[in-house]
Amino acid sequence: MPEAATAVVERVTALIARLHPNMSDDLDTAARPSEHADAQVNVALGLAKRIGKNPREVAQQIADQLDLTGICSKVEVAGPGFLNLTYDDVYLARLLKEVAADSRLGVHRAETVETVVIDYSAPNVAKEMHVGHLRSTVIGDALVRMCEAVGHTVIRENHIGDWGTPFGMLIEHLVDLGEVGAARELSVGDLDGFYKQARAKFDALPEFQERARARVVALQGGDTDTLRLWQLLVAESARYFATVYEKLAVRLTDADLRGESAYNELLVKVVERLGAAKLLTTSDGAEVVFPAGFTNRENEPLPLIIRKQDGGYNYATSDLACVIDRVERLRATLMLYVVGSPQAQHLAMIEAVATDAGWLPSPARMVHVAFGSVLGNDRKMLKSRTGESVKLVELLDEAVQRAAASVAEKNPELPEAQRNIVARMIGIGAVKYSDLSSDRVKDYVFEWERMLSFDGNTAPYLQYAHARICSIFRRADLARESARAAAISLDHPSERALALWLLQYDSAVWDALERYSPHRLCTYLYELSTRYTSFYEQCPVLKAESDAVRASRLALCDLSARILADGLALLGIQTPEQM
């Protein structure tokens, strides 16, 4: 309820400033959603404490003097000193009409536009994508869409692992297979096999090991032929990643790929600049930084290793280079790292060092958008039957397959071609939604039955609610736009409950975005669906008692469908019109 709440808060704040001129600072004047009223204001409780008076009396005084004409039809004091507000129906109807006429559905733009770099997905070249990449990719994609929706400038960065010692053995394996054979091997999508074969040879054959090591040196030395072979691996992998992203329907493209190798030239500069800032020390032959506040097992200062004993660099160095690149070249003001929580300490150290080195001048900042693991039925990290990590493609294919079976069973009239399209929206949507709908910092249990169920907080349930609305307009042979100018009346309780919720879309989107918590938007959309279906059960739309009521209800339907579709789109989930 952005506008209504804002209007209320403005008047409350003004009144308190008048009544208690020196008390108005940092008082909680917010108008919150409430179970007992349309909204509640709790300011009297804090104020009473501060001025040493009875909270109910303070609340009553505010209620008596607060002028909410045209906004609220009722203000009452309840409990220990809550102000319960009932909005004026005419006012609500007017707000709804404004939202219905708004292509943004009431979602306001960011006041200050940020340049947001979002670092997510991050698969490794020549390695299969597995469930471990699911959460980063899906959460990152949702954040991209939400940031863009409020007008931020978003730069997607898929920080792929395309460099390091494993590439010696991978390139040698490629040479062994022959370029044509290797390309064939890689293009069938069996990257796991390729990697494992290389690994097996590396472990078993000293001769191969020698070649691999020499190849790493050649790669780092910039040997032309080696670089060409390396690029072949990268290109084949990129093609594979693109197919996965297409299946997943996320925004990532080849243009967003940014391998670690991209920072190679910057690594020397990182060392130079850390040296110039006098942060660098030598420890056991390695060049390291000791950021304050980090300790190891023995309670000794924990170093961030910048240059190894052997002179090589590692991930900490390239992560620091990355910070410099994002702040100084891309002008990032906000950097989101959609990375699993196990890396919390590493990222905290990167941030500490970058801050100490002066590479994060305000307003530039890093945020670790951490997330937990995907668990199987046994409550342990999800694994395949053979104990290996589950291939992402296989998981996605199974989701679509299961959805297709479900649609075939429940709606056999749907033509097969359409069924396949819909099955993809449902299956992929279900996987994404089950990932997004619980608090990201916690682990979650991956269960096919639950995520594909049409009951409960699932994508199919939301999609179904949307499809039913589309069905109403189809049956009535009405264009959706035609519903938007209607005068809205809110006589039935379920109409009113729905209307109140529709008006809170703006705050739901912002709430989810500000916490980088897509699940808050999921919860909102789920509640919207339940309120809608409840309305749908109780209020006939096409057979409404009058044309005016029918038009009003059609407007509520249209707005509900648009917010459902828009909200799901912000989560990267599609909404079929039939299913």
Next chain:
RNA sequence: GCGUUCGUAGCUCAAUGGAUAGAGCAUCUGACUUCGGAUCAGAGGGUUGGGGGUUCGAGUCCCUCCGAGCGCGCCA
């Protein structure tokens, strides 16, 4: 050992420091000549891991204990 995240109904999950901790699944009871029953209405089910503290008010903040996951020097 140190650090960190988590612990809420039988299960899976919600809950800006605000009222009687909410949903879904499962269980039980109802509702289809009606816009998609792929649904809806209702019931039972809780010492929010234990114990202290701060606060007018704590699932939420602080301390402590218990339990689980993860991390902790040259992999990324």
